[in-house]
Structures are given as C-alpha cells and as structure tokens.
Amino acid sequence: MAPTGTSNGGAHAPASNAAPSALADQDSQLPILIVGSGSTGLALAQGLRKAGVKCTVFERRVEQARERDWNMGLHWGAPVLKTLMPDEWWTRIQSLQVDPYVPTKEQDTLSFIQGRTGEPMAAFTFGPFYRLRRSKLRGLLSHHLHIEYNKRLTDITYADDGSSVTAHFTDGTSSAGRMLVGADGARSATRNCLLGPKLGAIHRIPYAATFVQMRFTKEQALFLRSFHPLYLASAHPENRFAFFGMHDVADSNDPTTWTFFYYISWHSSLEEQDATADWTDTQRLAQQKEFAKSFCDPWKSAYEWTPDDAPVWYLGLTDWDPGLEGHRWDNHGGLVTMVGDAVHPMTYQRGQGLNHSITDAGKLRDAIVKISEGGDRGPLVAAFEEEMITRAGDEVRTGTANTMLLHDWERVMQSAVFQKGLKKNH
Template structure:
C-alpha cells in the first residue's frame, strides 16, 4: 500500500520508490533471498521517469544494474533484426539511451530504505464501511490496513481478480509460446556468441519462428566463462497444444528447442548445440490482459485502490515495452498522490490516473499482441510494429 498519508503497496513490482515524503509499506510475496529466475529488461523511453522516481544520488548507479556494468551505453546503439535461416539483416533500429537492466539488481536498488515485509502473499481485500480505509488480508492470517492500496502483483494479479472476479480478472492465454535458455559457456564459445552483438540480437525465421539472443550478465569482463547468456525461440502454439505439453520436463523442453535451432543461423544454432543438458530452462505460454476491453474497468472504491504495471496491463514482450509503461504508471501515480496530499479530490484524481493508464497501456497491449502474431507469420513480418517502429513509444 502507498498513499498520500500512510499506507502500503502490495506486490513484487520494481516501481516502489516514492521520494516525495509519502510513506508506504511494500508487501512482497517471496522471501528475501528466494531463488527466482532472473532476466534482463529493456529500458529506453521510460528512463527519465525512472530517474525521477529515485533520489538524484542513486541515478549514477544505474550502470551497475546493467547487463554489462563495464560497458558504457552507446548513443545511439543499434538493434539488429536478422533472417533466422541465413543471418541476413532484415532491419536495424537506432536506439538512444537503451539500457538492458537486470531485474534482480534493479529491485535491489529500488528497495533501499523501503519498509518491505516479505513472505506476504495476498488472499483478499476488504473495505471499511466508512469508505476511508482498505485492508489487505494475507494467506498467513495477518492483515494490514491503510488509506490506499496499490496492486503491483504481476500479470496473474490477485488484486485484479479481487476487483473483477476470477473470470474477468484472469489472464488471457494466447496461442504463442517460448522456451528460454540461460547458460554460460567456455571462453572461445562465449567470445563467438557475443561477437554478434554485445547485448542483444533479434530474428524472424521463414518457418514462422521468432528468436532473441541477449547477454544476461557479465560478471567479469575479462573472463568470458563468467558471462551468462539468455535466449529463446518462440513459435505459434495452440492452447490445446499448450495444455497437452503442460507436464513436459525441462529436458523435453530443451530437446524441442534444440531441434528448432538446427534450422537457425548463428548465434542460435551454436548456442543451442553447445548448451549442456543441465542448463536453465524456462518455458512459458504467452499471455495478455487488456484493461480497455469491455468489462475490464475495475472499481477503485472512491480512490481507495488501484492496480498498476503487469497487474493492470500484462503484454507480450517482443517490443520491449512492459518496463517502460510500468515505470510511467509509477511516475504518474506519484504525481497523483502528491495532488491528493495537497487537497485534490481522491476519487477524481485516481480515476483520472487510471483512465490515462488504460488508454495508453491498453493500446500497447493490443499493439504488442498484434506484433507477436505478425512476427510469427513470415509473410507478414515486414508489417509488424516491431519491424516498422522498433521499440519506439506508441503515439
């Protein structure tokens, strides 16, 4: 929850710091040292918002959160999009101030000086009869009451389902999936794989596959054996197929991905060929939830509660927009809470905040889902928003 007087924030999002004197408590479902899978995220047009959400002296430390802290940002850098079977460049997008940030390190940076209560998994939400407070109830039997609750509890948000019910609030599965691989390699192999781009490379394959290859973390820039790579191949997969393979083991997922990669150019071909059988494997069916869809408008109970980030607008990831929109939510909500603290009408301000978010991010959800479909249809690749706009902000 976070509010204009006292409150808290429930969730596990990164946009928690409000350096304007607004007290908050963060309730985190996981333990402090839980072994979550880590990944890197693209920060570009949302960077000024992130900077505004932290004390000035923290911003120079953003480089330490980067996938390769030793490598200064290139301005502009270029994201190459290549044809998956032969490596020919399909398009190259200039990107200014493009950060590739590690999720775990960003969370650590933004968690400083916050009151975080760990292992608090939300069960339900109730509202006081006088309309002045909201209570979060947790599965361990405890609860917390405040004057404003912010749900940032991810794409399968419990708070979203509390507000809309389990049917309307449930995440929507779409017929696409991906298997992610995380791996380190011997020196010569690591140098070869990173020679294609120091941080990232994207591909579309004529057989209707899409892929991404990235440097996840450079522990020691002088020792390639400490470099961690993360990459995936995605494909169209019916919901029936996803259900039928739901019990597959990591070994089966990896074997399937290796078979796909035999049709690919490098770095994917070699990366999958060299990956050991005990590498980290993460399979996921793709999902979305459109806040602008009919019936999806939640009740903020006269400004007592709202949802943000992936709880409000989970989107597919090929265009790299999720973090930027979530940070924009956080910046706008910060400004909204300041207005409320200064005497503005709570219900109207929270409603206005939500309407802007629903319009902006809802448009992005739909654009990203369309983009995902187009990128997995070779005949339509050149019509995709990714091809035409890269990762630029929607207007």
Template sequence: MAEGAMNSSAPRQLPVLIVGSGSTGLALAQGLRKAGIPCTVFEKNAYHHGERDWNMGLHWGAPILKSLVPDGQFDEKVQSLQVDPYVPTKELDDLIWLRGDTGERLATITFGPFYRLRRSKLRDFLSQDLDIQYGKHLQNITYSSDGQSVTAHFADGTSTTGSLLVGADGARSTTRSLLLGPELGAINHIPYCATFIQQKFTTEQALYLRSFHPLFLASAHPNNTFAFFGMHDAPDPDDPSSWTFFFYVSWRSSLEEQEETKQWTDAQRVKQQKELAKHFCDPWKSALEWTPDDASAWYLGLTDWNPGLKEHRWDNHNGLLTLVGDACHPMTYQRGQGLNHSVTDAGKLRDALIKIQEGGNQAEVIREFEEEMIRRGGTEVKDGTANTGMLHDWERIKESPLFKKGMKKTDA
C-alpha cells in the same frame, strides 16, 4: 519537550499499501518515499530472491524512473544494474535483425539510450531504505464504512489499513482477481510460446557468440519462428567463461499444445529448442548445439490482459484501490515496452498522490490517473499482441509494430 511528544496528538497519515515487490511496486515506493508519502510494500514470497532472474529493456521510460529514485542515484547506479556493467551505454544503439535461415541483415532499429537491466539488480537497487514485509499473501480487501480507508488482509492472519491499496503484483495479480473475480481477472493465454535458456560456454565459444553483438540480437525465420539472443550476466570482462547468455526460439503454439506439453521436463524443452535451432543461423545454431542436454530451461506460454475492455473495468471504491504495471496491463515482450509503461504508471501515480496530499479529491484524481493508464496501457497490450503474431508470420513481419515503430512508445 521532545519532538515526538509535541507531535503525538497529530493525526497519523495512513500509509499507501503496495502489494507486490516487483520493479513497479518498488519504483512507486521509492517515488512516494521521495515525496514524503508513507507507504509499505507487501510481498507474498518469503524472501527477496527466490524467483527466476531475467533482463529487461529500459529506454523511453528512463527519465521517469530517474525522477522516482533519490536525486543522483539513477545516473550513479544505472550502469552497475545492466547485464554487462562494463559496456558503456550508448546514446544511440542498434538492434540488429537477422534473417533466421541465411543470417543476412533484415533491418536495423536505431534508438537510445537503451539500458538492458538485470531484474535482480534493479530490484536490489529499488529496495533500498523501504518498508517491505515479506511472506504477505493478499487474501481479501475490505473498505471502511466512511469510505476513508482500505484494509489488506493476508493469508497469515494479519491485516493492515491504508489510505490507498495499489495492486502491483504482476501479470497473475491476486489483487486483480479479487477485484474482478477469478474469471474476468484471470490472465489471457494466447497461442505463442517460448523456451528460454541461460547458459555459460567456454572462452572460445563465448567470444564467438558475442562477436555478433555485445548485448542483443533478434532474428525472424521464414518458417514463422522468432528468436532472440543476448547477454544476461558478465561479472568479469576478462573471463568470457564467466558470461551467461540468454536466448530463445519462440513459435506459434495452440493452447491445446500448450496444455498437452505443460508437464514436459527441462530435457524435453531443451531438445525441442535444439531441433528448432538447427534451422537457424548463428549464434542460435551453435549456442544450442553447445548447450548441454541437461541444461535448465524456462518455458513460457505467452499471455496478455487488456484493461481497456469494458468487462475489465474494476471498481476502485472511490479511489481507495488501483492497479499498476503488469497487474493492470500485462503484455507480450517482443517490443520491449513492459518496464517502460510500468515505471510510467509509478511516476504518474506518484504525481496523483502528491496532488491528493495537496488537497485534491482522491476519487477524482485516481479516476483521472486510471483513465490515462488504461488508455495508454491497453493500447500497448493490443499493439504488443498484434506484434507477436506478425513476428511469427513471415509474410507480415515487416508490417509489425516493431518494424514500423521500433521501440518508440505507442500513442494512445
């Protein structure tokens, strides 16, 4: 008798439904695949690539990501995922801080190993061998009358039933909005913003800009602005003109100002960055001088959402639904903690689902998972927003979590 026929009468295990194919959702899916737990990833966009690319820091979360992917894959592939795959990752590296007006060194934060990963490369790596359905925009969630399953309903009229629905759909999570309503589930805007530029330069210019640090550099200015400069893509180590740099100046911006300027063109954003950079030392001053007036720009008003607030506690319907990553704890980025907490969520949820598979009570196991995640992530959200404020206040910058704790995980 064929194997399929022998197993045809066995009850089929419902899959875990993962909404969102960002790094968190894909890392979780890889971990479940490795554990033999069926899952399907649903992505609202029609194509895998079609969003803006950026880069992220992975450090204390690296061992967890390593545990989620197939054995040996992390060590084999991680170098190729970095902004410059030709620069070996150091066991310890320095994040150098410059005083924005004079260029003198303010501080050196030593930590490691530190992986600076391209988001697009990481998603390509984590997408391998997964069941991902594109063009699936979540519209509604329903639950079975016996409390044993959850169904995701999509805007295209299709639906899928699973054992658990995981909202991994980012800072502006549809899942979170469906759980809490459009007001409580909405992202929280804070009075800081930045304009990001990704730009190539001539060989001579690129070599000069990279002479300050091969990968990343930060600066705080006495005029209460903050800046970052780093590598985004180095496809050819022997052709500096092929390198793409990633840099920004951020500043305190009222919500009223953000609203008034939301329709600004890229040219207006670039002009504003050029004016801010005139007051900075190099590499920012020269990089913005050399950036064309018609360059592309990416403006971002900073946001957060604290899952630890009492009014933000969602009903997980006895363990049938949860949130992870930026859908649960979107935070500001200046301390480089977001990806690390997100992969930690994925690893801990993987562990929880294995426990359920081994007979644990789903409602209790998911409750315990959420309590730890909310405590840890909520603490980091508060720390991150406080850090952003201090980095834009020259009198308080050395009291910021980044200066005091570096890149270490906040103890919840």
C-alpha cells in the same frame, strides 16, 4: 539479489529531498499499501518515499527466496525512473545493466536478421537504451523500504466512510491503509479481488517460448558475442522468432563468466500448451534444439553447445487488456488501483513493458502527492486510470498483434517492430 527491507521493522528515514509538507503529517496518516515488490511496486514506493509519503510493500514470497532472473529494456521510461529514485542513485544505473562495462550510448541499434540465412533484415536506432537485470534493479530499489514478506493477498475490504482500505492475507493478518495499489504482476491477486477469477484471469494466447541462460568456454563465448555485444533478434521463415543477448558480465576480461540469454518462440496452440504442461526441462530444451537446427548462428551453435540437462524456463505467452469491456474495476472512490503487469501484462517482443510500468509508477506518485496535499482522491485516481488504460491498453493490443505477425513469415514485414522499431506508441 533479495530486497533489503525487513518484515518486522519500520520504514527508514525518508530521502532528504522529500516534500516538507508531506513529511510533517506522514506519521499521522495510514500508509499507502503496495502489493508486490517487483520493479514497478518498488519504483512507486521509492517515489513515495522521496516525496515523504509513508508506504508499506507486501511481497508474497519469503525473504531471501531465490527467484528467476531476467533482463528488461528501459528507454523512453528512463527519465521517469530517474525522478522516482533519490537523485544520487541515478549514477548507479550503469551497474544494473547486463554488461556494466559497456557504456550506454545516446543512440544504439537493434539488429534484426533472417533466422535461416543470417542476412540483415532491419536495424532500429533508438536510445539511450538500458538493458537492466531485474534482480539488480530490484536490489537497488529495495533499499530503505518497509517490506513485509510471505504476504499473499486474499481479500480487500473498505471502510464504510471511504477513509481507508484493508488488505487481508492468507496468513490471517491484515493491514489498513489510505490507498491500496496492486503491483503484483501478470497473475495479479489484486486484479482477481477487484474483478473476480473469471474477468481477472490472465488471457492465454497461442504462442510459447523456452528461455536459456548459459555460460560457455572462452572461445565459444567470444564467438557468440561477435554477432552483437548486447542483443540480436531474428524472424525465421518457419514462423519462429528468436532473441540472443547478454544477461550478465561478471568480469569483462574473462569470457567464461559471461552469461548469455536466448530463446526461440513459436506458435503453440492452447491445446498443445496443455498437453505439454508436465514436460521436463530436458524435453523443453530438446524441442528448442530441434528448432535451432534450421537457424543460423549464434542460435545454432549456442544450442549445440548447451548441455542436454541444462535448466530452462518455459512460458506460454499471455496478456490482459484493461481497455476491454468488463475489465474496468471499481476503485471505490480512489481507494484501490493497479499498476504495471497487474493491469496491463503484455507480450515482450517490442520491449515496452518496463517503460509503461515505470510510467504508471511516476504518474500515480504524482497523483498521490496531490492527494496528500489536499486534492480530491476520487477524481485524481480516476484521471490516472483513464490515462493509463488508454496508453498501456493500446500497447497491449499492439504488442499481441506484433507477436502474431512476428510468427507469420508472410506478414513479418508488417510487424510493429519493423514499422515502429521500439518507439513508444502515440
């Protein structure tokens, strides 16, 4: 689902509950520049719109471009997302879920099984838990925003008097704003501009996964979903981790319209990742099918029933720790900062990424509103960054350690998933 903003139009009218003081002077001020139209950038833009603060979103992809879709877990970050949206939009959250026909429970359970035998290993209760499709969330959050497409950030410059920041793009255009926020994902161009290509580069770690999204026959779909209606995880004695769940339920009464999402991840050295960089989808899937032979159902049958020529999505795992020495950027007195995966990309097995990213958006929205009301920009942005780096940097480290443990059978019961479930780090 492509965003609905246009590349040549102005921002739509702010939400009716926007702050009057901010509305009064928004037209006289430069906008906030948000680089990246992922879930985090759009959530921040909606929060600013709701507060009456003018902003422009820049997206490197062309409008209507088809993008890979995946789903994400939202739990402790849900109350923040609610504050960023127009009040009436929260009633639509159910429609964004992988199965909009299954009501969200106040408490839900993630089951964890032994990958070879299927025996239960653990069950974690938490909630409310929303399993959201990224495309649907972005589609909703794109409404009424000023989004400019095909804008790849190449440089950032700053006014000598500290009053403005300018984003420069590969097409030769530029845009000035009163603040720039990088929300452009794990391989952030903003981060590279602020720290350079070496310090800003994504950190590769020796684990990989290949993801499959597939529909099946009615009988196959009913069998696969009988293990859990939404999601199931496993650790395998051969030092592999696996996940199985729903991605889309187009028609609850027609199992042939259900799309399942599943993967097996494994320890993969950087040398192996480089040596297999040009593998085809067929080769990636063949490797997964070989792994799945020693797995229990639903993985065993799902991979057997997956056609050999099915498209897949391969990913070498990465992170970037904003708390590491040398990773602190110059925010130029609060003129530039980052949020979400641009500043704390993390592994996904603990399901924390979206929650931290939405929390970033909420806290930065609060800081920008205070600045709009006359607050001192430098200290407010610095305080935002300190909290974010402490909170999310800790999760980056916990997440990577957790990934390592989940792929080491002898240590798997020490994993943060088993010790903490999906609860927020404190």
